[in-house]
Amino acid sequence: MPFTSNPIQTFIYSRPDEFSDYELTDSSLFSMSIESSAWDPVSGNLWVSNDSRGVDTNGVAIYTHLTWYEYDVATKALVDSFTLPSPDPEPSDEYPRGLDFSPDGQFAYVGLFGTGYDRIYKFDRLTGVAQELGFVADNYELSQNYPNPFNPTTTISFTIPEASDVTLKVYDMIGQEVATLVNSEMSAGKFNVSFDASNLASGTYVYELRAGKTVITNKMMLLK
Structure with a gap:
């Protein structure tokens, strides 16, 4: 058909x-x-x-x-x-x-x-x-989310140069975890993850990448 x-x-x-x-x-x-x-x-x-x-x-x-x-x-x-x-x-x-x-x-x-x-x-x-x-990754990188500010979804991009245990989490400004976007072993490369903040209040949030011994953080703003 x-x-x-x-x-x-x-x-x-x-x-x-x-x-x-x-x-x-x-x-x-x-x-x-x-x-x-x-x-x-x-x-x-x-x-x-x-x-x-x-x-x-x-x-x-x-x-x-x-x-x-x-x-x-x-x-x-x-x-x-x-x-x-x-x-x-x-x-x-x-x-x-x-x-x-x-x-x-x-x-x-x-x-x-x-x-x-x-x-x-x-x-x-x-x-x-x-x-x-x-995509060949040379360094651990955590890019600024896009779009930013956002409502209610945004994309977070990161690269890892070697296979690693990876977590990508989101926290509010008092340090409470509000979302876990990634929690797995990943191969080297470039990755994009969508974050849906429909259930969260407007404000500034911190997203944190942990890969091997590397920890990188960045901020994003949710405007509803």
């Missing part, structure tokens, strides 16, 4: 058997212009990404940039999504244009291509951590 799309909707074609011609049988995903797609090896659902034309008649964005959406073919409903953590503004034409999954479905390999530098991410769907493949 193939899918084709235009900036308004996705058309669904089907045929009763392999010897028959395809016929237009339905349409779905209104206002989504599909940039690329892939089948989930576990659920059997279709994952789709949207380009810049995913807006309604008033020009309001319906589908989020850099987000993949899981489409249940049987129910014709969006049942899940994941968004790549982005450490800086993306060029207007840089979108997810390739996707593949590990056999167990836990890891998504996503390619981004556009006027900015091309990159491939390995995204862990369980932890929400995205690793930029092919």
Whole structure:
């Protein structure tokens, strides 16, 4: 059952058997212009990404940039999504244009291509951590979160030059831990993590990276 799309909707074609011609049988995903797609090896659902034309008649964005959406073919409903953590503004034409999954479905390999530098991410769907493949890290670094100030989500980027036990935690200004974003052994590389502060009050927070014997802290501001 193939899918084709235009900036308004996705058309669904089907045929009763392999010897028959395809016929237009339905349409779905209104206002989504599909940039690329892939089948989930576990659920059997279709994952789709949207380009810049995913807006309604008033020009309001319906589908989020850099987000993949899981489409249940049987129910014709969006049942899940994941968004790549982005450490800086993306060029207007840089979108997810390739996707593949590990056999167990836990890891998504996503390619981004556009006027900015091309990159491939390995995204862990369980932890929400995205690793930029092919990036060679020389030092331990903890970047300023982006955006900052933020409301309610932001991305924290860090690099580690060697395999390490890594924790990334967030504290309020009196030193109370409010979130643990990473707590695992990680290989060398560059990683992006999304932080959702929907349940926190406005204010300044400290985020701390511990990797091996290295400890780095930085501050960010939540404005609601």
